[in-house]
Amino acid sequence: MKLDFRFSQAATSALLLVLAAPVSLAADAPQSGASIDAGAIYLRVCSACHGEKGDANSLAQGALAKRPRNFTAPEARLRLNREYMIAIVRDGRPHTPMTGRASRLSQQEIEAVVDYIRARFMSAAPDSAPAARGS
Ligand code: HEC
Known part of the structure; x- marks a missing residue:
């Protein structure tokens, strides 16, 4: 179990080096509020794990110790x-591949990318109408 976990972590790190290296460079450039392109940030920084469509159907999913959140569910x-x-x-979730981005993205960029995810993937889609849950 422990070994497996470490292996996944190593695989994740290796994968991240490959996937995220150009990403972080691009995302490091400070942006002013007006020019934030949240969609571009999502594609560059988040989609490798969460998937281009926000459904966690990503390149990295099989290598991650924990499955990324499927935003469309x-x-x-x-x-x-x-x-x-x-x-x-901003702060990440401890002990998961979801690490905080406070050092790479400004607060405005973080808010913008969250709003992007909410508008793009989490608003009711025709094929994922919320099930009646009785609550
Ligand atoms: C290295 C892969 C990876 C990257 C890159 C990544 N995430 Fe995640 N993310 C995860 C995983 C794995 C989880 C699930 C964590 C859990 O289940 O506790 C997650 C969970 C989340 C959650 C929900 C937490 C919850 O309680 O379910 C949000 C919101 C989120 N990510 C947003 C983002 C955003 C925005 C980006 C880009 C700035 C991003 N993630 C980049 C892997 C990643």
């Missing part, structure tokens, strides 16, 4: 509020 809409998502993107 009805459950995500119920569970994830904006403030929580911003905090996760």
Whole structure:
């Protein structure tokens, strides 16, 4: 179990080096509020794990110790509020491949990319109408 976990972590790190190296360079450039392209940030920084369509169907998913959140699932809409998502993107989730981006993205960029995810992937889609859950 422990070995497996370490292996996944190593695989994740290796994968990240390959996938994220050009990404971080690009994302490091400070941007002013007006010129933030949240979609571009998502594609460059998040999509390798969360998938281009936000459904966690990504290149990296098989190599990650934990499956990335599928933003398009009805459950995500119920569970994830904006403030929580911003905090996760800023600080990460301990012991998961979801690391904080506070050192790479400005607060405005973090908020912009969260709003992008919410608008693009988490608003009700025709094929994922929220199931009646009785709550
Ligand atoms: C290295 C892969 C990876 C990258 C890159 C990544 N994530 Fe994640 N993310 C994950 C994983 C894995 C989880 C699930 C963590 C868990 O289940 O506790 C997650 C979870 C999340 C969550 C939800 C936390 C929850 O409680 O379910 C949010 C919001 C999120 N990521 C946003 C982002 C954003 C925005 C970016 C880009 C700035 C990003 N992630 C980049 C792997 C990644």
